[in-house]
Amino acid sequence: xxxxxxxxxxxxxxxxxxxxxxxxxxxxxxxxxxxxxxxxxxxxxxxxxxxxxxxxxxxxxxxxxxxxxxxxxxxxxxxxxxxxxxxxxxxxxxxxxxxxxxxxxxxxxxxxxxxxxxxxxxxxxxxxxxxxxxxxxxxxxxxxxxxxxxxxxxxxxxxxxxxxxxxxxxxxxxxxxxxxxxxxxxxxxxxxxxxxxxxxxxxxxxxxxxxxxxxxxxxxxxxxxxxxxxxxxxxxxxxxxxxxxxxxxxxxxxxxxx
Amino acid sequence: xxxxxxxxxxxxxxxxxxxxxxxxxxxxxxxxxxxxxxxxxxxxxxxxxxxxxxxxxxxxxxxxxxxxxxxxxxxxxxxxxxxxxxxxxxxxxxxxxxxxxxxxxxxxxxxxxxxxxxxxxxxxxxxxxxxxxxxxxxxxxxxxxxxxxxxxxxxxxxxxxxxxxxxxxxxxxxxxxxxxxxxxxxxxxxxxxxxxxxxxxxxxxxxxxxxxxxxxxxxxxxxxxxxxxxxxxxxxxxxxxxxxxxxxxxxxxxxxxx
Numbered sequence: 001x002x003x004x005x006x007x008x009x010x011x012x013x014x015x016x017x018x019x020x021x022x023x024x025x026x027x028x029x030x031x032x033x034x035x036x037x038x039x040x041x042x043x044x045x046x047x048x049x050x051x052x053x054x055x056x057x058x059x060x061x062x063x064x065x066x067x068x069x070x071x072x073x074x075x076x077x078x079x080x081x082x083x084x085x086x087x088x089x090x091x092x093x094x095x096x097x098x099x100x101x102x103x104x105x106x107x108x109x110x111x112x113x114x115x116x117x118x119x120x121x122x123x124x125x126x127x128x129x130x131x132x133x134x135x136x137x138x139x140x141x142x143x144x145x146x147x148x149x150x151x152x153x154x155x156x157x158x159x160x161x162x163x164x165x166x167x168x169x170x171x172x173x174x175x176x177x178x179x180x181x182x183x184x185x186x187x188x189x190x191x192x193x194x195x196x197x198x199x200x201x202x203x204x205x206x207x208x209x210x211x212x213x214x215x216x217x218x219x220x221x222x223x224x225x226x227x228x229x230x231x232x233x234x235x236x237x238x239x240x241x242x243x244x245x246x247x248x249x250x251x252x253x254x255x256x257x258x
Numbered sequence: 259x260x261x262x263x264x265x266x267x268x269x270x271x272x273x274x275x276x277x278x279x280x281x282x283x284x285x286x287x288x289x290x291x292x293x294x295x296x297x298x299x300x301x302x303x304x305x306x307x308x309x310x311x312x313x314x315x316x317x318x319x320x321x322x323x324x325x326x327x328x329x330x331x332x333x334x335x336x337x338x339x340x341x342x343x344x345x346x347x348x349x350x351x352x353x354x355x356x357x358x359x360x361x362x363x364x365x366x367x368x369x370x371x372x373x374x375x376x377x378x379x380x381x382x383x384x385x386x387x388x389x390x391x392x393x394x395x396x397x398x399x400x401x402x403x404x405x406x407x408x409x410x411x412x413x414x415x416x417x418x419x420x421x422x423x424x425x426x427x428x429x430x431x432x433x434x435x436x437x438x439x440x441x442x443x444x445x446x447x448x449x450x451x452x453x454x455x456x457x458x459x460x461x462x463x464x465x466x467x468x469x470x471x472x473x474x475x476x477x478x479x480x481x482x483x484x485x486x487x488x489x490x491x492x493x494x495x496x497x498x499x500x501x502x503x504x505x506x507x508x509x510x511x512x513x514x515x516x
Contacts, residue, residue, distance in 0.1 A: 039369070118356070126352035129314050133346040133425075134366045134415075135338045141369070 025143075025217050032137070032144040039141055046149035050111050050208070051156055057110055058103045062161035065098050066090055066168025074177050086177070087187035090169035095192070095200045099161045100154075101248055104207030107154060108240040112215040115146055116236035119219025120229035128220070143220070146212040154208025155201040162200065199255040206251060207244045214240040264323070265290045265423060265455040266311065271320035272479075273306055280306045281317065282479030293449060293456045295466040295487070297501065298476035299510065304459035305349070307476065308425055311457070312346065313337050324423070342370065345416035345454075349428040351408040353400035359411050360386070360396030366419045385414045388451075389444050406437040410444065417448050424449065426458035430465045442468040463502055466490075475501065477510065 073089040119142055122128050131138045166188060173179040215236045222232035266288040273281040280303040288294045298304050309315040311322050313329065322330050329340050353362050364382035367373040373381070383393045389410040400408060409429065416424055429445060430438035442465050449456050449469075460466055466473055467487055474484035475498050483495045490502060500508030 037369075037372075122354075125350055126348045127354055129309070129312075130346070130348055130352040130354070132314060133312060133341055133344060135341045135370045136366070137334065137338065 021221075022213075022217055025220070026213055028139055029143045029147050029213065029216070032140045033148060035140075037140065039145055042141060042145035043148055046145050047153050049114075050107065050149050050212075051153035054103075054107055054110055054153075054157055055160065057106050058157050058161050059164050061102050061106050062094070062099065062165040063168040065102060066094060066165035066170075067172045069093055069098070069165075070169040070172040070177065074173075083177075084187065086173055086179070087169065087184050088191045090173075091166050091188045091192050092196055094165035094169075095162050095196045096252075097200075097248070099158045099165060100200050100203035100207060101244065103154060103158050103161045103204065104211065104244040104248075105241055107150075107157070107208070108211045108214075108237055108244060111150070112211045112236045112240045113233050115212065115215030116219040116222070116233045117229055119216055120222035120232040123220060123222050124225055124229060138220075143216045146216055147209060150208035150212030151205050152208070154211070155204040158201060158204035162197070195255065199251065202255075203248060203251050206247055210243050210247065211240045214243065263289050265292070265325060266457060267321075267323040267326075268307075268311065269321045269323075271307065271310055271317050271322065273303070273310055273315065273317045279479055281310070281320075283320070284476070284480055286474060286481055288455055288457050291453060291455055293458070293469055293471045294474060295458045295460060295470035295472075296474045296476050296481075297461060297463065297466050298459075299461065299501070302476050303479055304461075304476055305427060308427055308457070308459055312344065312425065313341070342366075342419070343422040345419065345421035345424045347409075347412050347416045347424070347426045347429055349431060351400075351405075351412040353408060353412055353415070355400050357400075358396065359398050359400060359403070362400065362411060363396070363414045363418050365415060371419070382414075382418065385418045386411070388417070388448060389414045390440075406433055406440070409433065409437075409441055413441070413444060413448065417452060417454075420452060422454055424452075424454050424456045426456065426460075426469075428460050428462075429458065429469075430460065430462045435464075438462065438465060439468070445469050 069090045070086055073086050074083055077083050077085055119128075122142070128138045128142070131141055170181075170184055170188070173184045174181050218232040218236040218239070222228045264287045266286070268284060268286040271281050271284040272279075284307060286294070286296070296304055296307065306315060310317045313332075317330065320330070321328060324340055324343070327340070329337065332340065353359075354365070357365070360379055360382040361368070363385050364373070364378035367378045367381055368375065379396070383396055386393070386396055391407065391410055391414070395403070395407070395411070400411065403411065426445060429441055433441060445456075446469055456469070458466075458469060467490070470487040472484060473487050473490050474481045475495070476482070477497055483493055483498050485493060490498065493499065496509045500510050
């Protein structure tokens with residue numbers, strides 16, 4: 001019994017300590033955004049990596065999601081003659097929820113993993129120590145550019161994802177379900193409000209920050225060679241995904257709870 | 259030892275990892291322009307000593323003075339200023355694999371001194387020439403180089419910003435005897451041209467004899483013997499004798515389970 005309680009306590013303490021460490025890491029990373037020197041090349045490289053090279057993955061995710069949304073909502077709504085709502089359902093689901101969440105999850109898999117692996121490898125091969133000996137703050141050089149790039153680029157990716165997703169819904173709606181193109185587009189924009197898009201982009205910025213943060217955090221504290229880097233990569237993706245889903249709820253609550 | 263002329267002065271340096279005591283009150287002086295090599299078996303804390311002096315590890319107790327200035331507990335920005343006097347050659351070279359060879363060599367010129375890229379590149383190619391590498395090597399990536407070439411590039415990076423102090427961590431480990439001697443020659447040559455103070459750690463005696471003015475032996479967390487390099491064969495110290503003759507039997511007991 002005592003052993004059981006002790007192990008609960010230990011797990012809880014470890015969790016609290018990790019949360020504290022992550023918060024400190026985040027605070028330090030953010031505080032460096034406001035203090036020169038800056039490394040524009042690093043920031044640019046990360047922006048291209050996160051924004052540009054994630055386009056195919058995010059675009060494919062978005063188009064199939066938009067298509068399946070149209071198809072599913074059509075067959076569902078047909079049961080009570082509400083097929084007209086298909087366009088609205090597609091655009092609201094994409095902008096408010098699926099655009100940011102799916103883009104966030106895909107980027108977590110693509111970018112979070114590569115950040116953890118790259119920084120983790122730099123850690124275990126002494127490259128981070130080498131930065132220190134070259135009078136360069138590893139936080140400023142490695143972490144801050146990634147945090148900035150993640151926070152800035154994911155909203156842009158989500159704008160693209162929203163458009164592609166709506167287009168996917170349109171294609172299925174018009175060519176398969178027989179909607180009139182003009183009516184479909186009309187329905188798409190009629191009920192779309194500014195807050196739908198803004199809330200989605202806010203989510204995207206938060207998710208982008210979280211993906212970069214966890215990628216850097218797990219990489220930065222990885223230990224013990226190839227296996228340690230592997231664990232760091234897994235942890236970065238899993239924890240970023242979980243945080244994306246839970247923050248998604250929290251942000252939705254903040255925006256739309258009455 | 260002339261007290262006032264010490265470039266690096268270490269007193270009572272202690273560091274443990276959990277119950278394992280690695281450094282137990284280590285004292286060491288390195289005079290201006292002197293080349294000191296610390297020898298000792300694997301796992302005796304040579305690397306830990308170097309990392310504590312560099313500020314990569316936080317010792318529990320003791321004092322480290324560089325140019326008479328206490329550097330332990332300095333805030334990060336101050337520490338960066340001190341580190342600008344220092345170059346370091348890592349055991350595994352620790353080249354940045356996301357940067358080309360010349361960008362590695364020019365790293366502190368570009369990132370810290372903010373030199374423009376063409377001037378930095380010219381300096382980097384000059385420095386590469388000093389370690390016997392042609393300009394074509396500058397355009398390669400670190401992963402494309404052999405171990406010996408990586409070591410030379412790392413040496414070039416360590417000396418590129420004309421540091422006053424250079425640390426060498428096992429500069430010849432993992433190299434064939436000829437390449438090891440080439441590296442030793444280069445260390446001696448570049449140190450002479452720079453007039454730098456150096457502190458090296460190694461278990462390669464040939465290397466120690468070649469690059470050291472003075473040799474110190476680390477055992478159980480303390481310096482147990484120190485003297486001019488040419489006197490190492492007449493030290494009358496059973497520990498040193500056992501080490502330089504590489505005998506399994508003697509006062510140093512390897513922790514091997516039979």
